[in-house]
Amino acid sequence: MKYLLYSFLGFILMLASSPLLGQSCDDPVPDWPNVLTAKQVNKFISSNMDRASPSFNLRIKFHVLRETDGSTGPNASDVNAQVAFLSNHFSPHNITYTQDPINFIDNSDYVDNAYVDNLGGYVQFTKDVLYPAHGATNRLDVFVWPTEFGFLAGNAIAIPNDYMAISEVKFAPYWEDHIAHEIGHCLNLLHTHQNYQLSCPNDAKEQVDGDNCETAGDRCCDTNASWNLDQCNWNSSNCTYNDTNRKDCENAIYTPDLNNVMSYAGPCRTLFTMDQRNRMWAELSFGSKGPALLVCNNTLAVSGTIEEGLYSATTSVSCNGVANSGTNVVLSAGSKITFSPGAKLSSGSKVKAVLNGCSGN
Numbered sequence: 458m459k460y461l462l463y464s465f466l467g468f469i470l471m472l473a474s475s476p477l478l479g480q481s482c483d484d485p486v487p488d489w490p491n492v493l494t495a496k497q498v499n500k501f502i503s504s505n506m507d508r509a510s511p512s513f514n515l516r517i518k519f520h521v522l523r524e525t526d527g528s529t530g531p532n533a534s535d536v537n538a539q540v541a542f543l544s545n546h547f548s549p550h551n552i553t554y555t556q557d558p559i560n561f562i563d564n565s566d567y568v569d570n571a572y573v574d575n576l577g578g579y580v581q582f583t584k585d586v587l588y589p590a591h592g593a594t595n596r597l598d599v600f601v602w603p604t605e606f607g608f609l610a611g612n613a614i615a616i617p618n619d620y621m622a623i624s625e626v627k628f629a630p631y632w633e634d635h636i637a638h639e640i641g642h643c644l645n646l647l648h649t650h651q652n653y654q655l656s657c658p659n660d661a662k663e664q665v666d667g668d669n670c671e672t673a674g675d676r677c678c679d680t681n682a683s684w685n686l687d688q689c690n691w692n693s694s695n696c697t698y699n700d701t702n703r704k705d706c707e708n709a710i711y712t713p714d715l716n717n718v719m720s721y722a723g724p725c726r727t728l729f730t731m732d733q734r735n736r737m738w739a740e741l742s743f744g745s746k747g748p749a750l751l752v753c754n755n756t757l758a759v760s761g762t763i764e765e766g767l768y769s770a771t772t773s774v775s776c777n778g779v780a781n782s783g784t785n786v787v788l789s790a791g792s793k794i795t796f797s798p799g800a801k802l803s804s805g806s807k808v809k810a811v812l813n814g815c816s817g818n
């Protein structure tokens with residue numbers, strides 16, 4: 458890692474530690490070795506996020522499977538509506554999407570052959586056939602199965618991941634938050650009920666009192682422990698939880714968050730928490746899949762009043778903007794960061810310049 462240090466009279470330049478942290482092995486998940494630990498996420502946030510709020514723009518591409526004659530599946534406006542839902546869920550957390558042109562895959566053999574077992578067949582087919590043929594590592598690929606093939610669900614296939622499968626069924630109003638749920642998995646989020654099925658005692662099973670929240674369950678401390686809501690008594694009309702039978706290893710009754718996107722609470726799901734946001738930011742910054750999903754320009758010109766945040770480009774960033782006092786800015790480029798006449802870094806502003814750049818596309 459190399460740093461460029463610019464020193465101006467009266468200007469302050471902050472030099473921070475590298476945002477690239479190594480994966481550690483203190484809390485491995487056998488099934489998903491690249492799920493981040495809470496320790497990794499917290500270390501990243503505390504060492505980086507006090508200086509600037511990052512923003513992330515992900516490239517996303519929808520692949521819509523249809524019969525050979527194109528007679529099935531969602532149309533372009535249906536897909537665009539999903540992208541709008543994503544914007545609702547993620548933009549409050551500074552995560553936005555750039556959509557590539559939709560790829561319509563008109564091949565009856567694909568859909569008929571994949572839908573053999575009614576359940577997991579479409580997932581395996583997405584993994585084995587569709588992603589190798591149509592996917593790419595520099596974007597999030599979403600493979601959409603038409604409603605006509607039954608009640609398929611959605612599946613991120615791995616955590617994290619750069620592709621997922623979802624059914625058009627999940628585009629219906631009742632399920633419209635589901636695509637955010639699957640992308641949450643792609644960005645390193647676990648279910649709020651993760652490990653609920655483990656027999657007691659088990660350290661990986663989250664307690665209602667939250668004592669083990671960093672290492673158990675979903676590893677997020679601001680999401681309540683939960684049983685799998687598919688097996689609980691709750692009301693999808695008024696979003697209330699009424700189950701007193703499901704209890705944790707200490708015999709405490711669960712009080713799950715029905716509004717959390719990573720739960721199984723159907724239409725009640727509306728939000729991600731701060732810990733979940735931090736986990737997604739960490740994945741996008743140094744995780745095994747996230748950085749490659751980011752849209753990067755080759756060059757970036759920063760001008761005018763510089764808003765707080767991260768400004769990154771693959772090769773170079775040029776700056777002639779004004780950073781007012783109290784503004785925290787990170788400039789990141791692969792090889793060159795320049796300040797041209799007109800640039801003004803006011804006393805009390807903090808500007809970090811890092812020769813790292815975005816590794817996206």
Ligand SMILES: [Zn+2]
Pocket residue numbers: 638639642648
């Ligand atoms: Zn899920």
